[in-house]
Amino acid sequence: MTRPDATSPQLDYETDDIVLECRGVSQWFGENKVLGNVNLRIGRGQICALVGPSGSGKSTLLRAILGTHPPKGGEVLMDGKPYRKPHRDRGIVYQRYSLFPFLTAEQNVAFGLTLDETTIPHRIFNFPAYRKTKAEYLLRAGQLLDRVGLGQAKQKYPSELSGGMCQRVAIAQALIMRPKLLLLDEPFGALDESTRESLQLMLLQLYEENLKARAAGKPEPHTILIVTHELNEALYVSDRILGLSQYHTAGKDGATIVYDKPAPIFKPNDEKDLTRFNEQKEILLKSVFSDETLQHHSEFVSFWDEVSAARAEIVGS
Numbered sequence: 001m002t003r004p005d006a007t008s009p010q011l012d013y014e015t016d017d018i019v020l021e022c023r024g025v026s027q028w029f030g031e032n033k034v035l036g037n038v039n040l041r042i043g044r045g046q047i048c049a050l051v052g053p054s055g056s057g058k059s060t061l062l063r064a065i066l067g068t069h070p071p072k073g074g075e076v077l078m079d080g081k082p083y084r085k086p087h088r089d090r091g092i093v094y095q096r097y098s099l100f101p102f103l104t105a106e107q108n109v110a111f112g113l114t115l116d117e118t119t120i121p122h123r124i125f126n127f128p129a130y131r132k133t134k135a136e137y138l139l140r141a142g143q144l145l146d147r148v149g150l151g152q153a154k155q156k157y158p159s160e161l162s163g164g165m166c167q168r169v170a171i172a173q174a175l176i177m178r179p180k181l182l183l184l185d186e187p188f189g190a191l192d193e194s195t196r197e198s199l200q201l202m203l204l205q206l207y208e209e210n211l212k213a214r215a216a217g218k219p220e221p222h223t224i225l226i227v228t229h230e231l232n233e234a235l236y237v238s239d240r241i242l243g244l245s246q247y248h249t250a251g252k253d254g255a256t257i258v259y260d261k262p263a264p265i266f267k268p269n270d271e272k273d274l275t276r277f278n279e280q281k282e283i284l285l286k287s288v289f290s291d292e293t294l295q296h297h298s299e300f301v302s303f304w305d306e307v308s309a310a311r312a313e314i315v316g317s
């Protein structure tokens with residue numbers, strides 16, 4: 001594992017390839033100001049962990065980004081275009097998997113594609129072509145289940161799978177749609193420790209796929225925003241940590257991003273030793289979770305400045 005420096009993958013960014021942007025996003029419910037002026041840019045291939053106190057508005061921000069509950073103030077943009085509705089470009093996985101009990105793992109994963117890419121008349125009036133398309137979808141679903149470590153369970157029904165396996169199916173279900181941005185809202189929160197660790201490892205493998213794609217000059221396939229309340233998990237799985245909190249000097253207007261810095265990079269085979277990052281954890285606890293020290297919201301927000309500095313260092317050397 002490495003501490004970020006100019007050559008760290010998350011700072012060594014070729015372009016400003018921004019997938020998602022929140023511009024002055026605010027959300028309130030009656031008198032309750034939940035989000036106040038959230039500004040955020042997420043680049044392609046980043047795996048961002050979003051942490052914050054319970055009730056700070058993490059799920060509210062995810063719903064605004066998903067498009068189901070657009071913000072009352074400000075705007076959300078994907079690839080530079082503002083939107084106010086859900087779209088298959090954005091996928092989400094929640095803490096509780098929601099699989100169809102009457103479909104196998106493979107059918108569950110293929111289901112979204114079938115629904116999205118074929119129309120009812122096509123399914124009825126062009127049945128042979130539909131059958132061929134469906135077989136292709138099942139093949140893709142099977143390949144994806146192999147990738148998330150469920151190759152042996154393709155034909156099993158949800159009732160025959162453990163909680164961790166169901167959650168892998170739910171992630172495969174989201175990945176098959178090839179979303180430009182995958183949102184994960186405490187996806188491992190209901191799982192036991194060892195299952196949770198194997199799913200964290202799966203995220204590290206997705207990041208490896210990103211790095212391989214980048215090295216080959218191709219666009220990174222996975223851009224992920226994961227909400228977790230586990231700081232160790234945030235440090236381990238992400239390449240960038242975001243803190244959303246109402247504990248800042250203008251907190252009466254709602255929570256905003258008060259922490260935005262690179263996270264250490266772990267490879268799937270690295271030992272999961274997080275003790276070296278205790279200092280970063282302490283700062284996170286103080287800046288995001290403590291209501292005793294209120295700082296200006298920008299004090300610990302430096303991710304993109306660090307990217308620019310790293311670019312300058314590489315260009316200058």
Ligand SMILES: Nc1ncnc2c1ncn2[C@@H]1O[C@H](COP(=O)(O)OP(=O)(O)OP(=O)(O)O)[C@@H](O)[C@H]1O
Nearest residue numbers: 029032034052053054055056057058059060061229
């Ligand atoms: N539809 C809604 N109507 C009214 N209030 C809402 C609505 N959705 C969210 N809120 C309020 O917004 C605030 C933030 O809630 P949210 O669920 O986003 O927090 P969170 O950071 O995800 O918390 P947790 O860590 O516990 O999941 C809460 O005060 C909640 O009551």
Ligand SMILES: [Mg+2]
Nearest residue numbers: 058059060185
């Ligand atoms: Mg939540």
